[in-house]
Amino acid sequence: MLGLSLAACTAPSRTSTSATGPNKFTDATLRQIATAQDARQTAALLPFLDRPEVLYRREAALALASVQDKAALSALMARLADPESGVRVAAAYALGQTGDSTAEVALRERVFQEKDALARQYALEALGRCVSQTGLSMLARLPAALGADTATLNGQAWGLYRAGLRGVTSDAAVGRLIQLLNPANPYRARLAAANALARTRGLNLNSYVGAIANSAQTDPAYAVRSAATSALSKANQSAAVPAVLATLARRDPDYRVRISALRAMTAAQYAPVKEAAWDALTDPHEHVALAAAEFFLTHAAGEPGSIFLEKANRLPAWRPRATLLATALKLGGPEQNAIRAAVQERFVKSASPYEKGYLLKALGEDPGAYDFVTQATFATGQPVVIGTYGIEALVAMRRLPSFPAEQQSSFALTLQRAVRGGDVAIMGTAAEAIRDPKLELRKVFANADFLKLAREKLVLPRDLEAWQSLQQTIDYLENKPTAPFPVATAATHPIDWGLVQAIPAGQRALIQTSKGAVVFRLLVDEAPGSVASFVALIRQGFYNGKNFHRVVPNFVAQGGCPRGDGWGSSDYNLRSEFADLRYGEGSVGLASAGKDTESCQWFITHAPTPHLDGRYTIFAQVVSGMDVVNRLEIGDRIERIELMR
Template sequence: MKKLSIIAGAVLALAACQQLPQQTPEIALNKFSDTTLQKIYTLQDERNTAELLPFLHHNKPAYRTEAALAFASVQDTLAIPDLLGMLSDTTTSVRKAAAYALGQIGHKKAEDSIIKHMPHEGKPGVQAELLEALGKLATPVGADYLANYNATNQLALAGQAWGIYRAGLRQQHTPKSIELAIKLLSSVRPYEARLAAAHFLARTPRLDLTPYRQPLLNAATSDAAPEVRMAVTQALGKVKASDKAQFLSTIAQSDPDYRVRLSAIRAMAGLEFAQVKPAILATLQDKNINAAVATAEFIQTNPAGVEVDTLLKLLPAIQDARVRSGVIWVILRNSQPQSKSFLSNRYKQQYQNVRNPYDKAYLLKALSGYIENYQFIAEQMFGAEQPIIATTGMDAIITMRQQGDFPRRLDADFAEIFKRAVSSGDVALVGMAAAAIRDPKFNLRSQYKEYNFLTQAQQKLQLPRDMETNIELQRTLDYLSGKRESITPENPFTHPINWTLVKSIPEGQQVLLRTEKGTIVMQLFVEDAPGSVANFVELIDKRFFDNLYFHRVVPNFVAQGGDKRGDGWGSSDYSIRSEFAPLHYREGFVGMASAGKDTESNQWFITHSPAPHLDGKYTIFAKVIDGMEVVHQLEVGDKIIEVSLK
């Protein structure tokens, strides 16, 4: 009887099981369905070196690779011995990840081991990563090694070129480095090597490239890649030649790519206006707004000899507010004393009639071309309802104070404006004024008998939202009190990765960014920057970005958005961690804006062209896959109508 009961029970149990709903296996949309990978990235997010280190010795190569890449973001020198040991790993991806992480940590104690390991590394991709990493931490020994290295394949050659570029940024280079870069500009060299060499020559400080005039000119006018031409054209600014104005003017008016044209304008620094006048006037009316803006900025930076009558005649033809602002600034700056007041009153009246806050802000900045407008600008700044007007007003005040002929009789007045700004409670005015107060060129220390106003302003901040302002205040307090600069305050860890959301985002997820100028399509890199992507998607779901503006556009650099204030000083009540993967800023890559490592929240930018100096310093979390022609036409004040997942 008992046996029958057991059998009957088993039958009933089987029947019950057959009636249970069948579970559908979870579909993996990206690699983070793997709980071990989640764990590694969580430890990276927490900056937990102690628990990350064992993963560098995991029996699975994939986990060793990911753990090594994690230290590219954590950047703890305690990991260096383990990472150096991983350069002998049997798995190529592990060695490559270790090399990248060593470069990101950037400590010179890894230099000797990398150099000694190079002859034993046979994989081109790893060779390239090691050479670039060496440039990020090179002493003169490493710089010499990079200049003399004999690359045997194209990948290693590109890595060598990026290595000398990275070393050059740190002012570690030799005459052979320059000679190598010039050779790498040859059209027979691979694109990556040419691009790196061009950026080395353009961005390395204090190079005299006069002996290399002809190869530079050849590359600037004939290279097939505009990204190479624009960097080489920038490098031409370091050439001393009697025909410099002529060849730069030709490039500025003839190259089909606006980024090359504006690079030629910027390279004209130091030349007399009369020599480059036709090119300047032409590019002030360039069909691409970024070229015109860059030219207006150029004449502001280099106003000597710029003819007022010529600009007054040109001004009616210039419709863009930002370009007009630059031209008006130079008109006021260079006008005769008797004309300055008359013209200022005309432009003040225009200012009062303008309704667009961005146009209004630019006109206020233009008025800083005449020093006696400082009280008017300060009044508008402190009374502004829109943050962009207040912030631009402070920028205008600082610009006036920076002029070499600033009248010392106004020292006390400007010091009082800065003090009032610090006490205003507006995070932008506080941060900008604090930075101005400690500018050694201004010599304002004697103007402040006590510093309580800085301490009081600091106590009113809300962290981590106001971290950028907090850093500025602390540095200024240290400066005024004569202390060595204290350790930069760190943001608290308050916003861990939302793994539930991350796992719901498909690899290659696309985003539609609708703007007044057209639609831009971006592809998210959830597997490289899960925390940043999850944060971005959370903000999209909240409609956070809708109806905001591109508040910052730097010609041939970035278009930046995502700020509720609209002036670049708006943050959220939290911050996320920086995530650095072996990706590189090229045209159309999307990065998180920050005030330093681990301070990102809601602002982001799109690059106009390669920006290798941002690599490994700003999180890359997406790229533009359609609509770059829209990106290249964006202006400050262009509205972001809607951001949505595709």
């Protein structure tokens, strides 16, 4: 789902109409196909795969990529031999989205039979989503005759990436990925290779330090440098890596690469990289400073907390400062009481609920702050986000080895109070803690009736995440298999086709934030239900005044939650729309609690994030204002959103 260039990282649908004209859903048959997709009606979609019209065969195959029903596998595999390459592309994509091993043989055969370069590329990537360990050798060692074109290189690289995400890898696959990092290869192949090396679990890359470090330092594309830098974390036995990471953290021109360098640093490298991390605390980009503070929170040891208190007090940005204060509390020392008092004083004086939340998160490193955090968590008349951060801090505190044994019974009562309190975030987090086997609370909560009572008071689908957490905990306490969670059907919120047809292809939306303006291009052809919901909420003024409640540097900025803490939703759910799109820089996706549970929250990606491809609906693309997106922080406001004419 990555785009064709750095400037356009989200690939448009191959069936999009013009940017100013009507969208494709003026065609009644396409509305019929999309309605069946939305309702997950495989039987209604299958006949379209045999239609004489190429458009309808292709659209039906793409619809099945969202349905993901194994009952469609045979029909989709038959379409791999369709006379039209566009249908073969769509069928391969849908088979990959279904991810069933049944399709492996058909896709492998298609790779060798396919004459169209793009269709072969899609077959290779789809193969990676369902390939077995045995079949991986073919994917890693394509015949030279196949590997001469750009599309095949891209397909092989993405196929190896998709296989790696599933834990399917080999020495030959890793060796091929290293070769694909070569700057002579196309951008998309290098990007896939670097991400595969960074995200495939369990790799030991010490033998490949030279090639990976060269990519991290010299590749012309920031996204490749960033992913290659992340991969260096898997070569931490090499004496050369700390110096490379320190240099990248200080000097790379793109802030996202500097973040990746800080995140790749390990505890074993603490001494040689520490000075670079200190320098990064004053980086002009706040997200880099935060990554540096998180490095110290994760890896600092053997130093008094007072050093970090002093450093924190000199930082202007509240999130890096609060994170460094957490480090000070974690390390403690003779000044522990003074550090705790300083953090609590900042909490009292702060006017920002998000800063208050982060200060409670910091206090979660110190069991001595238990009473203070408990009082703050359950205080009345405060923004809900404070309670959300507070219960998370209490749970984190309880997980510390230093948590006093005599306070454990008090903590259990606090969890019970949280579940009974009625706030969805507090009860959901508390329920998760109760089922944490490391906390051994099953014997304390032998009766799950209080959880069942709380569950019955929730409203679905609005409170689905809290419902899931409570149900999982009830099942845990009663030693039962986890019950399936309820997913709203299309009938509860059908696509408003009247509204969809009124949205021009290429419709733009202006998001005025407290940091500046961002413009989205809405992808109505690819995600009609999601775009219609977004437009309807815009017209209601739903998003005006909401906050960005979640910002993960070099990943996403997320907003649109009516509560402001990520636990809020609308009163309806949408079905996932997994069009043939990829998460690149500035892709706008819908947050969810699982397939077909999307609602009002959305996120913008800072950079290519291919592990999200095909898992979260993409409904828009940033076309201007990425500089604003990259500066957004937790607590920044969505002043208003309006449709542009």
